[in-house]
Amino acid sequence: MPRIIVVGAGINGVTAAIELKKRDHDVVLVDPGPLPHPLAASTDISKAVRAAYGADEKYTDLAERSIKVWRRWNREFGTQLYHEVGVMFVRRRELKPGDFEHESFKTLGRRGHKIERMNSAQFWKRFPAWNPELYRDGVLELQAGYAESGRVVATLTERAKALGIELREGVRFSHLDEATDRIRGIALDNGQRIPGDSIVMAVGAWTPYLLPFTKKFFRASGQPVFHLKPSQPELYATERFKLFGTDITTTGYYGFPINRDGVVKIANHGPGREMSPESSKRAVTPEDERKLRDFLSSTFPALTDAPIVYSRVCMYCDTHDGHFWIARDPGREGLVIAAGDCGHSFKFAPLLGEIIADAVEEKPNPILQEFRWRPEIRAGSGTDVARLKPKTSSVEIGGD
Numbered sequence: 001m002p003r004i005i006v007v008g009a010g011i012n013g014v015t016a017a018i019e020l021k022k023r024d025h026d027v028v029l030v031d032p033g034p035l036p037h038p039l040a041a042s043t044d045i046s047k048a049v050r051a052a053y054g055a056d057e058k059y060t061d062l063a064e065r066s067i068k069v070w071r072r073w074n075r076e077f078g079t080q081l082y083h084e085v086g087v088m089f090v091r092r093r094e095l096k097p098g099d100f101e102h103e104s105f106k107t108l109g110r111r112g113h114k115i116e117r118m119n120s121a122q123f124w125k126r127f128p129a130w131n132p133e134l135y136r137d138g139v140l141e142l143q144a145g146y147a148e149s150g151r152v153v154a155t156l157t158e159r160a161k162a163l164g165i166e167l168r169e170g171v172r173f174s175h176l177d178e179a180t181d182r183i184r185g186i187a188l189d190n191g192q193r194i195p196g197d198s199i200v201m202a203v204g205a206w207t208p209y210l211l212p213f214t215k216k217f218f219r220a221s222g223q224p225v226f227h228l229k230p231s232q233p234e235l236y237a238t239e240r241f242k243l244f245g246t247d248i249t250t251t252g253y254y255g256f257p258i259n260r261d262g263v264v265k266i267a268n269h270g271p272g273r274e275m276s277p278e279s280s281k282r283a284v285t286p287e288d289e290r291k292l293r294d295f296l297s298s299t300f301p302a303l304t305d306a307p308i309v310y311s312r313v314c315m316y317c318d319t320h321d322g323h324f325w326i327a328r329d330p331g332r333e334g335l336v337i338a339a340g341d342c343g344h345s346f347k348f349a350p351l352l353g354e355i356i357a358d359a360v361e362e363k364p365n366p367i368l369q370e371f372r373w374r375p376e377i378r379a380g381s382g383t384d385v386a387r388l389k390p391k392t393s394s395v396e397i398g399g400d
Contacts (some may be wrong), residue, residue: 001026004360005186005196007173007210010036011042011149011346012338013202013263014156014359015353020200021163022355028194029160030186033169036153039277041204041315043150044225046256046265047346048243048400050087050144051113052104058370060107062348069350070147081152084145085238085257089245090118090138100249105139114142127242129235129300135246146243146256149346168194173203182333198360202338205277205315211337217325217375218339221272222279222313224288228306229262235302236264246299253295254400263309266292269343277315284311316343320377326359327373336360340371344400 002025006017009031017029025027036043049070051063070082095102108115116123118138124130161167177185177193179222185195200236205220230236236258245254248269273280289308297304317324317339326341338356345352358365 002197003028003195004198005030005194006200006202007186008115008202008204008206009033009075009157009167009169010037010040010161010202010204011153011156012204012341012352012356013200014153015349016200016202016338017160017164017165017353018156019353019357020360021160021165023361026166028166028168028196030168030173030188030194032172035157035169036150039282039315040153041317041341042153042346044265044312044314045150045227045259045261045263046146046151046226046254048087048144048254049082049147050141050243050400051111051122052087052100052108052139052141052144054100054103055107057107057111058367059318062351062367064111066348066350067143067262069169073350077155078156079151081155082145082147084143085143086140086142086242087146087244087313088118088138088140088242089128089248089344090135091136091247092135092377094119095137095139095214099252100139101139104141105364108139108141111127116140116142122317127240129241129302130297131301134298140242141263144243144380147346148259152349157356174213176332176335178332183335196334198334198336199338200338200356200360202356204341205317207317207337207339209276214337214339214369217377218230218317219318219379221277221316221318222275222282222369223268223270223272223316225265225267225312225314226284226289226292226308227310228303229309230258230264230303230306232302233258233262246295252297264303264306267314268292272316272318273313275313277314282313282315284313312395316341318342320379321349321374324371326355326368326371328359328362332371346400 004025005028006013007030017027022028049059089101112140121382125131172189174187174189187193208215208218238257241257252268252270319340322342329335336359
């Protein structure tokens with residue numbers, strides 16, 4: 001059996017390891033730990049799972065397929081990892097052609113999704129936490145919701161162990177073990193070498209730091225995340241408070257209903273601050289909190305003074321065009337890089353392992369053309385308007 005080393009046990013790495021093991025490969029999964037890694041993007045209480053992607057039907061199709069497997073995972077694992085509570089994207093003005101929300105409404109409707117238009121005062125009475133004078137229109141995607149991301153990674157890690165995947169936890173990747181014609185394995189920072197026939201680097205925002213030659217392709221950026229404890233928790237229950245994006249192409253704010261611990265999570269999806277995942281500056285700033293309070297006072301008045309019980313900076317691994325990067329390195333035989341989440345990949349967790357394994361095995365998969373090795377892409381060519389300055393009229397959006 002070919003020996004494949006997967007570096008990084010976040011959502012890309014653990015799903016890839018599981019799929020490769022199912023395909024009869026000898027798999028070694030390497031991560032400094034502890035697992036789930038506390039600094040990994042996937043280690044949080046929630047990530048959005050939705051099919052709304054503006055007019056981009058490639059991602060909509062992937063999301064539809066993923067949601068079917070999320071439901072199956074709930075049954076297989078015997079616990080609710082995915083909560084199908086609905087997702088709403090709203091605007092302060094009426095939806096217009098070209099808006100992310102308008103194009104999502106059109107695309108989802110054409111594809112047979114259960115959706116509702118949020119453009120009546122009567123409709124907004126269903127959501128009493130919102131300022132009813134501020135938001136006029138939007139789309140509610142009923143067959144969508146969120147996954148408990150940290151629990152998902154922990155559950156999949158246990159699945160990997162049960163399948164017999166060799167887990168090397170507590171060791172750090174140092175560099176690739178390269179010969180003149182191909183990759184022979186990896187070196188650890190303790191001097192140990194692990195030989196392998198193929199290497200999958202799935203290290204998220206660490207990618208441009210652990211593989212310096214990728215700095216021309218990737219940028220690591222941090223986005224503020226807040227967990228709040230509301231004084232009126234009943235206002236934020238899933239029946240009255242959906243996962244949301246509010247004028248997200250301009251404000252960047254999105255959030256989640258109250259969870260089992262009584263926490264409402266609100267985060268921002270914007271340009272972010274460039275930094276290493278282990279930077280001493282990886283913390284929310286007073287300016288981040290000031291902007292959050294301003295947003296809350298206008299949108300959710302009852303949350304304005306809610307205490308922040310936890311905050312973190314969620315790291316993105318950004319590509320220049322906003323698409324994922326799951327591809328073989330044409331200059332280093334045996335190396336596959338699975339990175340470039342750009343803040344919107346976790347929803348596809350049920351399919352990521354399959355896509356990465358196809359890249360390793362060089363199997364045909366149409367989506368790999370989208371995620372190909374593409375050094376020709378230049379900075380600023382993305383279409384996620386919440387993350388671009390100046391703003392444009394494009395409709396692709398992330399923020400999960």
